[in-house]
Amino acid sequence: MNRLADTGESYWMRTAALPSFAPLTGAVEADVAVIGSGIVGLSTAWELARAGLSVVVLEANRLAGGVTGHTTGKLTALHTAVYDTLRSKHGDEAARMYAASQSGALRHVIEVSGELGIDCELERRPAFTYCEEAEGVDALRAEADAARAAGLDASFVTETGLPFPVAGAVRVEDQAQFHPLAYLAGLVEDIGALGGRLHEGSRVTQFDDGDGDGDGDGCRLTTDSGATVTAGHVVIATHHPVFDNTLLSTRLTQHRDLVIAGAVPAGQDPSGMYITQENGKRSVRTSPLADGGRLLIVTGEAFTPGTGEDTEAGYARLQDWAEQRFPGFSVAYRWAAQDNSSTDTLPLVGRMPTKGDNVYVATGFAGWGMTGGVLAATIIASLVRGEEDPWGGLYDPGRVGSPVRSAPTYLKAQWDVGKHFVKDRLETLGDGTNGPAEDLRPGEATVVRAGDGPCAVHRDDQGELHAVSAVCTHLGCVVAFNNAERTWECPCHGSRFGIDGEVLQGPALKPLERRDPTEL
Structure with a gap:
């Protein structure tokens, strides 16, 4: 495969109509400061600005140019094979709450898009987790049963819209896909109309959380240019949390996925969103193009960043897979997406442990940050407004969780970090x-x-x-x-x-x- 020059800019970034904002200067005050402008940061800023609070959003680089700008844009509560894992690690009620909260986030995007008149190419589609090998069928049957028990409209099927046979799949009805940055552009416009302030090129390098009592004078943020924000509440929405003196890092593992995209005729649209853990993970969806065709987006070749993987070879494998299964496909875009996962499966959303009641964090979405990010915004907005967590602390970063069941994943993560720290040196x-x-x-x-x-x-x-x-x-x-x-x-x-x-x-x-x- 020939190397493409623009490996970094995604299709979403290329086609988004996001405005530009000047870096922060001087000293400002706000009710809430949000660090990071992905789907978590901007959704949280919009929720709080709509509630009448003054909000400042600080972005180190380009608006939505991090993880959110390089996602695949799936809005679904079917997260590969999470429900069988959840009920074994956390119990049936946790699985039901997870399904209800993720589904609620999906509906929230649809409602907000309609309320604000956002054209974000929103399409209702079924979601599938599939396998091609017979060895994976039993696990998918168990996942279909767990997802159905959790409240999703889930079934086990052997036929899909993919142009190749599968051994089995979990199908969940009435999910959605969208242009994530077109959606966020609509939020950005409304944040501005509500009096919110947004600043790009403003990396926060110092954070004084003061007494942490949320009385309006507890937090002071300083950017790399020396500008400052004083805020009563701070939301850390930076994917992997910065200023992490609570050791949340020890509960997170990182992975990076390669992405390729190119046009296919409308007749080759598989009419759904698909994912499998086989072949180093493969994820497939399409997006509408102006000429009536479809943009096929294929993700996979998951790897841990910084381990010296031959990423060029990974792109070649991904392209070979797509060309074999979708005849006529050729790569027009390629980029990569980075995600992190918590060691006990559930994301970490809520008050940041040891930081006081007015500092909040959202991380560990395991590649499902579109619904997870919107959900996080609603949770954090509720907490900032002094309301109860609507999901009863299911995602609370301070949770004890299920230490016995989660211990192997946690210990492996710490072993890997220690190994790299010593061995690589x-x-x-x-x-x-x-x-x-x-x-x-x-x-x-x-x-x-x-x-x-x-x-x-x-x-x-x-x-x-x-x-x-x-x-x-x-x-x-x-x-x-x-x-x-x-x-x-x-x-x-x-x-x-x-x-x-x-x-x-x-x-x-x-x-x-x-x-x-x-x-x-």
């Missing part, structure tokens, strides 16, 4: 993971041992070397190179950096320190 004692820096060809990268620690070196297409510290500025793990996106990524908590060290994705707040490549 030892491996850089040699000449590097891809050989000495001087032997790099254009497009290649390596990590080498320099005098002051591991050094990440990349040679760009023009032959110029770029060198930065290889030590992640979050908690000190050693980064590895993503050869398709040409980024440095941390294997411990998923922070991502450009070739010159700039922060692309947190939880890291500071760039990798630049090094002089001539001194290596």
Whole structure:
């Protein structure tokens, strides 16, 4: 597969009509400050602005340009095979509450779209979790039973709209898909009309949570330019939570999925949303195009960022799979999406433990952040308004959960972090993971041992070397190179950096320190 130049910009980002906003300057005050402008941040800001509170949204980069801008845009309560897991880990009532809350979020998007007149290409479609191999059928039968018991209109089927046979599938009726950034553009317009303020290019680098009593003077945020916001409440909506001194990071695992998209005739539309864990995960949906055709969106090749995966080879496998199953398909877009999952399956939404009653967080959506993000906004908005959590603390970040059933996942996550922290440092004692820096060809990268620690070196297409510290500025793990996106990524908590060290994705707040490549 030939390498495409624009591996970073998704179809949603390319076609969205989101306005631009100036960075924050000076000192401002607000009832609520929201850090992050994805679906969680903007949905929360809209809920609170509609309730009459003054809101400031601070975005480090582009509006909705992080995880939300690179999603697949599915609005569904069928989350692969979550219900059988939920009832075994947390019980039948938790599974029912999960189904009801996620379905409620789906309906909320539909209602808000109608209320605000947002044209976000909303389409009602069934959702499927399928398998091609007979070995997966029993698990899907159990999932269909668990999803139906949880209250979803679910059934086990052997026929789908896919152009290839399946051994079995869970089908849930009346789900939806949409253009996520078109939806958020509608929210942004209304936030402005309600008096909310939005600022791009405003990375929050300092956070003083004060006394945490929510009395209006408890929190002070400082951006990288020195501008400040004083707020009574703060919402941390940054995917992986920044300013995490509550060790939520220890309860999260990271994964990244590759995405390809291209036009297919309307007759090849499988008329649904599909996902399987086979073949390194595959997810399929389509989106309408202006010429009457459909954009086929295929996701998969899940991997942990920062582990040195050959992402170019992953794209090739994904493209081969799509071309074999959808004849005539060719890649027009490719990008990648990053997600995190909690070690006990349920997202973490609500008051941030140890931060006081006026600091809130939402994370751990396991790839289902569209319904999860809208749900998180309604939960946090209720808490900010002084109301009860509408879901009884099911998603509370401070929950104890089911430690025995969740312990293996939790312990594995901590083992993986510890392994990378120690092992990756030892491996850089040699000449590097891809050989000495001087032997790099254009497009290649390596990590080498320099005098002051591991050094990440990349040679760009023009032959110029770029060198930065290889030590992640979050908690000190050693980064590895993503050869398709040409980024440095941390294997411990998923922070991502450009070739010159700039922060692309947190939880890291500071760039990798630049090094002089001539001194290596």
